[in-house]
Amino acid sequence: MTTDCLFCKIVAKNIPSTIIYEDEHVFAFEDIAPQAPVHVLVIPKKHIASLDLVKEEDRETMGVVMERTAHIARMLKVNEKGYRTIINTNGDGGQVVYHIHVHILGGKPIGAMVSR
Ligand code: AMP
Ligand code: ZN
Numbered sequence: 511m512t513t514d515c516l517f518c519k520i521v522a523k524n525i526p527s528t529i530i531y532e533d534e535h536v537f538a539f540e541d542i543a544p545q546a547p548v549h550v551l552v553i554p555k556k557h558i559a560s561l562d563l564v565k566e567e568d569r570e571t572m573g574v575v576m577e578r579t580a581h582i583a584r585m586l587k588v589n590e591k592g593y594r595t596i597i598n599t600n601g602d603g604g605q606v607v608y609h610i611h612v613h614i615l616g617g618k619p620i621g622a623m624v625s626r
Contacts, residue, residue, distance in 0.1 A: 512557040517609035521555050531585065535571060536578040547617025548588050552579045559608040561599045579612050588616030 512518050519525040520539060527539035530550050541549040554571045558564060564572055583589045593616030598605040 515609050531582050535574050546615040550614045552612040558610045561597050594620040
């Protein structure tokens with residue numbers, strides 16, 4: 511746990527969130543400012559700041575995050591109609607919180623490009 515990281519604090523439940531899914535490696539919760547009817551963030555419990563900092567040792571963790579993202583999308587029943595996954599990376603990518611997270615957006619057509 512990185513003490514000054516917002517999402518580490520959410521994982522530790524020091525900051526409340528609406529939890530959608532949790533296991534040993536992965537945590538998923540509702541985005542506080544939803545951009546779609548379904549807007550969930552899926553994160554590894556391990557603090558990795560961004561996709562830019564994913565290393566060889568993180569292969570298994572990131573594999574689990576992606577597999578659980580698909581599982582959560584099915585849980586939320588957005589899989590058949592479809593959904594968008596986004597990982598914003600660094601400044602130009604629009605990253606605001608530096609604990610890697612996969613956005614799941616669904617429940618309506620998300621459109622051709624993302625403007626968030
Ligand atoms: P990004 O721009 O990819 O770094 O996205 C960060 C996301 O975290 C944004 O969509 C925010 O709405 C969301 N967010 C920020 N603070 C919280 C919080 N306390 N609980 C849930 N989501 C949050
Ligand atoms: Zn963190």
